[in-house]
Amino acid sequence: MRTKPQSPLINTPSLAGLALVVAMLFDAALSIQGLVPDQASLFPALAHFLDTQQIAERLHTGTALIAFTSGMILAVSLILIPMQRVYRAREARLLRERERLEAYNAKLAHQAANDGLLGIANRREFERVLELEWRRAARERQPLGLLMIDIDCFKRFNDSYGHQHGDTCLREVAGVLKAAAARPGDLVARYGGEEMVILMPHTSLEGANLIAERIHTMLAERALPFPDSPVAAHVTVSIGVSSLLPVRDANRATLVQQADEGLYLAKDTGRNRTASVPHLRLLHAADGSATWASQGQRA
Numbered sequence: 001m002r003t004k005p006q007s008p009l010i011n012t013p014s015l016a017g018l019a020l021v022v023a024m025l026f027d028a029a030l031s032i033q034g035l036v037p038d039q040a041s042l043f044p045a046l047a048h049f050l051d052t053q054q055i056a057e058r059l060h061t062g063t064a065l066i067a068f069t070s071g072m073i074l075a076v077s078l079i080l081i082p083m084q085r086v087y088r089a090r091e092a093r094l095l096r097e098r099e100r101l102e103a104y105n106a107k108l109a110h111q112a113a114n115d116g117l118l119g120i121a122n123r124r125e126f127e128r129v130l131e132l133e134w135r136r137a138a139r140e141r142q143p144l145g146l147l148m149i150d151i152d153c154f155k156r157f158n159d160s161y162g163h164q165h166g167d168t169c170l171r172e173v174a175g176v177l178k179a180a181a182a183r184p185g186d187l188v189a190r191y192g193g194e195e196m197v198i199l200m201p202h203t204s205l206e207g208a209n210l211i212a213e214r215i216h217t218m219l220a221e222r223a224l225p226f227p228d229s230p231v232a233a234h235v236t237v238s239i240g241v242s243s244l245l246p247v248r249d250a251n252r253a254t255l256v257q258q259a260d261e262g263l264y265l266a267k268d269t270g271r272n273r274t275a276s277v278p279h280l281r282l283l284h285a286a287d288g289s290a291t292w293a294s295q296g297q298r299a
């Protein structure tokens, strides 16, 4: 007569021993597959056992016997590895790796937003911040000021003293700009070549002119030698100024265009000075769109 097959009964000297065997085999299988087991989710009961038994810090050895009803007895040598210590070391390694990656990402983000030569924001970062500040200024109904700064006769400076000195001169001027516009919201950026810009939230034309005058004064005090300059014995700049009361959907480029026109005016009228073109006002068309226009112009 055939007997009904019985499900194997597991008989071990200790339940914890069995848990360890299962855990170790499982862990080994996962390791072979190249997976990193997560102790907290895989073996919470075992972790709890190790914690409560205060044995996690030491190595234990012993033998566990697993008896099956079929008669088979499995003798397993147990090496109780303090997995918590192993996992802690793994966690520490992962943490170090995460910190290294975070620092690397921060470095990459900094490189993507800054000009390596001058140590100020680059054009891309300027465009990004201009968009943000434009919207913020529109919300808060505050003016947004902009200076466009160009070193006078810089080609002659390079030709006379070499490009390396030219680079040093650019860095010095960038340093002066950062010192002149030191509010937390001010952004000094390289716009291209030897042209730099300063974006100044909450700044009217009057305020922007004040910063421009401060730059001229600081450069005169700094007196970077430029004996070949037809303008002065030291390095000077020309500055175009603009300030607008932003409206959300109006063209942001107008702020830059106005400062650019002011810069050309400053160059045309003798350099080493600040200029701005007549203020624009915003015209609202019947379809709701808004455009900037000079005084007297109709929508």
Ligand SMILES: Nc1nc2c(ncn2[C@@H]2O[C@H](COP(=O)(O)OP(=O)(O)OP(=O)(O)O)[C@@H](O)[C@H]2O)c(=O)[nH]1
Pocket: 117, 150, 151, 152, 153, 154, 155, 156, 158, 162, 163, 164, 165, 166, 167, 170, 192, 193, 194, 267, 271
């Ligand atoms: N050393 C150095 N020179 C640069 C750099 N970027 C642009 N330049 C130089 O800046 C000079 C700009 O010259 P121009 O635009 O002709 O104007 P300028 O000589 O400054 O004359 P004005 O602007 O009319 O006063 C060129 O000679 C460029 O080669 C840079 O990163 N380093």
